[in-house]
Amino acid sequence: GEDVEQSLFLSVREGDSSVINCTYTDSSSTYLYWYKQEPGAGLQLLTYIFSNMDMKQDQRLTVLLNKKDKHLSLRIADTQTGDSAIYFCAESTSGAGNQFYFGTGTSLTVIP
Amino acid sequence: EPEVTQTPSHQVTQMGQEVILRCVPISNHLYFYWYRQILGQKVEFLVSFYNNEISEKSEIFDDQFSVERPDGSNFTLKIRSTKLEDSAMYFCASNLQVGQPQHFGDGTRLSIL
Numbered sequence: 001g002e003d004v005e006q007s008l009f010l011s012v013r014e015g016d017s018s019v020i021n022c023t024y025t026d027s028s029s030t031y032l033y034w035y036k037q038e039p040g041a042g043l044q045l046l047t048y049i050f051s052n053m054d055m056k057q058d059q060r061l062t063v064l065l066n067k068k069d070k071h072l073s074l075r076i077a078d079t080q081t082g083d084s085a086i087y088f089c090a091e092s093t094s095g096a097g098n099q100f101y102f103g104t105g106t107s108l109t110v111i112p
Numbered sequence: 113e114p115e116v117t118q119t120p121s122h123q124v125t126q127m128g129q130e131v132i133l134r135c136v137p138i139s140n141h142l143y144f145y146w147y148r149q150i151l152g153q154k155v156e157f158l159v160s161f162y163n164n165e166i167s168e169k170s171e172i173f174d175d176q177f178s179v180e181r182p183d184g185s186n187f188t189l190k191i192r193s194t195k196l197e198d199s200a201m202y203f204c205a206s207n208l209q210v211g212q213p214q215h216f217g218d219g220t221r222l223s224i225l
Contacts (some may be wrong), residue, residue: 032213042118042203042218043155062134098143098210099168102155 002026004103018076022089029091117218133189135204145205
């Protein structure tokens with residue numbers, strides 16, 4: 001099956017930028033997504049990018065996609081303590097079931 | 113903003129019992145999904161559902177599991193004869209079209225004793 005990998009932990013100081021990385025294996029990915037999960041909560045959609053784009057910016061969030069290297073990143077500018085959460089990368093493919101494949105999640109800790 | 117709602121938020125059940133997890137997807141969405149997240153592990157796909165039938169299911173979704181859309185609003189996951197290893201967070205999701213973002217509920221934490 002498809003494999004989506006992320007580093008497990010990231011710590012940054014408040015006000016700095018955070019960059020969360022993700023690699024995937026399926027070249028038929030259609031969309032790639034970033035979800036945020038706070039403790040005990042569900043999965044909140046942050047942003048997504050179509051596979052034929054290479055960048056998308058949404059306020060403090062910038063998504064970069066390197067399709068050749070199958071590498072996706074999420075940059076959070078001016079990181080705040082409220083950004084502390086687990087961030088999941090996910091991809092959907094062109095298959096009939098439209099299932100999402102999730103990464104392992106990156107736990108972001110923002111140090112005041 | 114419309115959201116996916118799941119009930120209950122926490123379900124505690126004795127091993128061997130049946131459980132039904134309930135979801136109300138966003139009202140105009142057509143595709144429905146169940147995912148599972150065992151504590152500390154990845155979110156794993158279980159099943160997708162469209163037009164009143166299963167579109168795709170993972171190898172996790174064996175005969176112990178079933179899904180149903182009993183009416184125009186609910187989407188349920190039934191787990192028969194629960195096992196300890198079924199303990200997990202179960203997420204429901206929905207979207208309007210294939211390829212569009214899936215919107216997730218807050219999950220049901222299932223604890224099997």
